[in-house]
Amino acid sequence: MKNLDLKECRDKLDVIDKKIVRLFEERMSVCGDVAEYKIGTGKAVYDAAREAQKIAAVQELAHSEFNKEAVKEIFSQLMSVSRRYQYSLLSAHGMGMDTGFTEVETIGKKNKKIVFQGVEGAYSHAAAKLYFGEDADLYHVPEFEDTMREVEEGRADYAVLPIENSTAGFVINNYDLLLKYKNYIVGEVYVPVAHMLLGVPGAELSDIRTVYSHAQALAQSSDFLSAHKDWKQIAVLNTAVAAKKVMEEKDPSQAAVASRTAGELYGMEILAKEINNVKGNTTRFLILGKEPVYAKTAGKVSVAFEIAHKSGSLYNILGNFIFNNVNMTMIESRPIPEKSFEYRFFVDFEGNLSDAGVRNALTGLAAEASVMRILGNY
Structure with a gap:
C-alpha cells in the first residue's frame, strides 16, 4: 500500500511540476515584454526596491513560516533568472555595458x-x-x-x-x-x-643564527627553518633584498632565503638547496x-565588486556567471577600510571581453553591485 501511495504522490508531483514549468515559461515571456519596454524607455533592468516589495507580497500568500521563507528563496531566484534574461535581450539590442576596453x-x-x-x-x-x-x-x-x-x-x-x-x-x-x-x-x-639558503663565502650551516627573506619565502620554507629552533627569522621587502643585505654586511651568522640567481648575482654560498616545503612551488x-x-586572444578576466552586506547577496550576484556559462576560477575577499566588517570581492573567470556571455555577465555585475570594476582581460 505504501508503494502505491508513493507512486500516487509522485504522479501528482509530475502534474504539478508540468504546471510550474508552463507558468514559468509564461512568466519569462512576460519578462521579455518588460525587457522590450525597458529597451524602449532606457529604464534599468535591476530595481531593488521593486523586487523587495514583490518578494514581501508573495511571502504573505504562503501559509506557514517555513513556506514563507521558501517562497522568498524561490522568488529571489526567479527574479535573478529574469534579470539575466533581460540583460541578454538588452545585449542583443546593442545595449550591453560599455566595458571601456x-x-x-x-x-x-x-x-x-x-x-x-x-x-x-x-x-x-x-x-x-x-x-x-x-x-x-x-x-x-x-x-x-x-x-x-x-x-x-x-x-x-x-x-x-x-x-x-x-x-x-x-x-x-x-x-x-x-x-x-x-x-x-x-x-x-x-x-x-626554488629557495636556497644563502650565506657569505666561507660560511657554514652551523654558523647561522639569523635568516632574512620575504615573509612568504619564510613561510614557504617553514619546515626547513623550523627544524633550526635557534634561528631567528626576519622578514624584509623581498628575497633579493635579503641576499644583498647579508652579502653587504658580511656576517657569517646571517643567511638569506632567496633564489639561485640571487646567490650567483651577489656571489654567495649555497648552504642548503631547494628548502621550500613543496617542490614545484x-x-x-x-x-x-x-x-x-x-x-584578441585573451582568455581570463579579472573584476572587483562590492555588494550589499546582507544574506544571499554574494550567492545572487554569482548567478551572473552561472546563467551565462562563464567559468569562475578564483574568488578572494578583502575588507573595505571605510566600511567596518564589509568586504569587496576579487574574481577571475575564463573568457574574452568580446564574448557575448562575458559581456552579459558583466552587465549583470555592474547593475547589481554597488561598485564594479574590470581589472583586466589577459
Whole structure:
C-alpha cells in the first residue's frame, strides 16, 4: 500500500511540476515584454526596491513560516533568472555595458620600460625577464606600491606585481593596490620558486643564527627553518633584498632565503638547496599597464565588486556567471577600510571581453553591485 501511495504522490508531483514549468515559461515571456519596454524607455533592468516589495507580497500568500521563507528563496531566484534574461535581450539590442576596453592584436613588449619591486635577483626581476625578454629595459623600486605609481604617473609602461603563490596563497596587500591605482592587467606570468639558503663565502650551516627573506619565502620554507629552533627569522621587502643585505654586511651568522640567481648575482654560498616545503612551488605575477586594452586572444578576466552586506547577496550576484556559462576560477575577499566588517570581492573567470556571455555577465555585475570594476582581460 505504501508503494502505491508513493507512486500516487509522485504522479501528482509530475502534474504539478508540468504546471510550474508552463507558468514559468509564461512568466519569462512576460519578462521579455518588460525587457522590450525597458529597451524602449532606457529604464534599468535591476530595481531593488521593486523586487523587495514583490518578494514581501508573495511571502504573505504562503501559509506557514517555513513556506514563507521558501517562497522568498524561490522568488529571489526567479527574479535573478529574469534579470539575466533581460540583460541578454538588452545585449542583443546593442545595449550591453560599455566595458571601456579596446581590443588589440597583441600586447606590445618591445621598447617598453618595465618596473619591478626589489633589486636584481628578486623573483619579480625573473618574472619581468621571463615575460618581456632578457634584453628588456628594466628598473626597480623599493615597494610594491611604487611600481603601481610609476605606471600610473607614466614613468614606466608596465609593472610586474606578484599576486599569488601556489603554496603560501595570495599576496593580500597587492589586491588592494589593484583598486587604489587606475592601472589594468594585460598579462600574467608564472615563475617556478626554488629557495636556497644563502650565506657569505666561507660560511657554514652551523654558523647561522639569523635568516632574512620575504615573509612568504619564510613561510614557504617553514619546515626547513623550523627544524633550526635557534634561528631567528626576519622578514624584509623581498628575497633579493635579503641576499644583498647579508652579502653587504658580511656576517657569517646571517643567511638569506632567496633564489639561485640571487646567490650567483651577489656571489654567495649555497648552504642548503631547494628548502621550500613543496617542490614545484610557483608564484603568479601580474603585468599591469596604464591603458585599458586586451589582446584578441585573451582568455581570463579579472573584476572587483562590492555588494550589499546582507544574506544571499554574494550567492545572487554569482548567478551572473552561472546563467551565462562563464567559468569562475578564483574568488578572494578583502575588507573595505571605510566600511567596518564589509568586504569587496576579487574574481577571475575564463573568457574574452568580446564574448557575448562575458559581456552579459558583466552587465549583470555592474547593475547589481554597488561598485564594479574590470581589472583586466589577459
